Amino acid sequence: MNITPDQIVYLRYGPFTLNATILMTWLVMAVLVLASWLITRNMKPDAPVTGKQGMLEMVVLMINGQIEELGLKKPAHYISLIGTLFLFILISNLSVVFPGYRPPTGSLSTTAALAICVFLAVPVYNIASIGLKKYLKSYAKPNPVMIPFNIIGEVSRTLSLSFRLFGNIMSGEMIASILLTLTPFFFPVVMNLFGILTGTIQAYIFAVLAAVYIAAAGTSSSNNQDF
Amino acid sequence: MDPLSSIAIASIVTAGITTGIGVIAPSLGEGRAVAAALNSIAQQPDASSNISRTLFVGLAMIESSGIYCFVISMILIFANPFWNHFISG
Numbered sequence: 001m002n003i004t005p006d007q008i009v010y011l012r013y014g015p016f017t018l019n020a021t022i023l024m025t026w027l028v029m030a031v032l033v034l035a036s037w038l039i040t041r042n043m044k045p046d047a048p049v050t051g052k053q054g055m056l057e058m059v060v061l062m063i064n065g066q067i068e069e070l071g072l073k074k075p076a077h078y079i080s081l082i083g084t085l086f087l088f089i090l091i092s093n094l095s096v097v098f099p100g101y102r103p104p105t106g107s108l109s110t111t112a113a114l115a116i117c118v119f120l121a122v123p124v125y126n127i128a129s130i131g132l133k134k135y136l137k138s139y140a141k142p143n144p145v146m147i148p149f150n151i152i153g154e155v156s157r158t159l160s161l162s163f164r165l166f167g168n169i170m171s172g173e174m175i176a177s178i179l180l181t182l183t184p185f186f187f188p189v190v191m192n193l194f195g196i197l198t199g200t201i202q203a204y205i206f207a208v209l210a211a212v213y214i215a216a217a218g219t220s221s222s223n224n225q226d227f
Numbered sequence: 228m229d230p231l232s233s234i235a236i237a238s239i240v241t242a243g244i245t246t247g248i249g250v251i252a253p254s255l256g257e258g259r260a261v262a263a264a265l266n267s268i269a270q271q272p273d274a275s276s277n278i279s280r281t282l283f284v285g286l287a288m289i290e291s292s293g294i295y296c297f298v299i300s301m302i303l304i305f306a307n308p309f310w311n312h313f314i315s316g
């Protein structure tokens with residue numbers, strides 16, 4: 001039994017190995033890009049909205065609305081990061097319905113990479129919106145004694161972000177495969193259905209937490225200005 | 228006893244204890260969270276969509292501490308670093 005899809009190696013060429021994580025990640029990326037390209041390639045401003053285009057617009061509007069509710073005022077600014085994270089994790093978690101597929105989010109490498117993206121995005125977005133000086137000041141927010149704790153918090157929440165997604169998806173797979181050896185017919189299906197629910201919620205939570213982390217560094221300083 | 232079997236015994240026992248004890252607190256916490264959410268939905272059915280959205284986020288965050296324990300026991304059983312060290316060495 002493999003704990004991560006990293007251990008399934010298809011090709012080995014010198015220092016490069018093609019394992020299931022990389023292959024499935026690229027498959028999910030290809031599906032997302034191809035679907036978006038196919039739907040939006042014949043778009044005209046005055047043509048009536050087709051069904052597929054309407055579906056895509058609904059998704060984008062929903063993500064926009066959620067980002068705005070979390071306190072980020074200009075959602076168009078942030079949707080390129082948060083929306084991409086949400087859609088990528090959602091599609092890679094939901095594709096477990098296809099046989100032979102291993103979710104790339106069940107590997108710690110993928111989730112750590114996504115969490116590091118969030119870790120880097122927080123200073124980038126906040127320096128762009130409130131400036132370097134104010135952003136650095138937000139580390140000394142209640143008082144300067146808290147600087148080391150704020151830095152530790154920044155690192156530990158990145159760790160917990162990656163471990164949460166990895167643990168949830170990996171445990172779903174693991175429980176399904178353990179149950180497959182014990183009660184082969186009915187219960188694995190139920191647990192897989194539960195895994196689909198968990199995967200959707202985890203994708204939502206990853207995106208929401210990314211948005212909250214980006215919003216938290218910026219709004220704490222602007223709130224202090226208002227009051 | 229040779230080191231491999233003592234590592235195996237320690238890993239298996241610790242894996243069971245880790246998940247067994249580590250799941251108690253998150254499940255108690257989740258129970259309290261769901262009970263509070265049900266109470267507030269019963270009092271204010273209009274706000275149920277908002278409450279359940281927040282509930283799901285909160286549940287997943289509470290659950291993650293249980294998940295950490297599960298990850299550690301899975302690592303102990305299926306990807307034990309000490310075991311691999313002694314097998315190769």
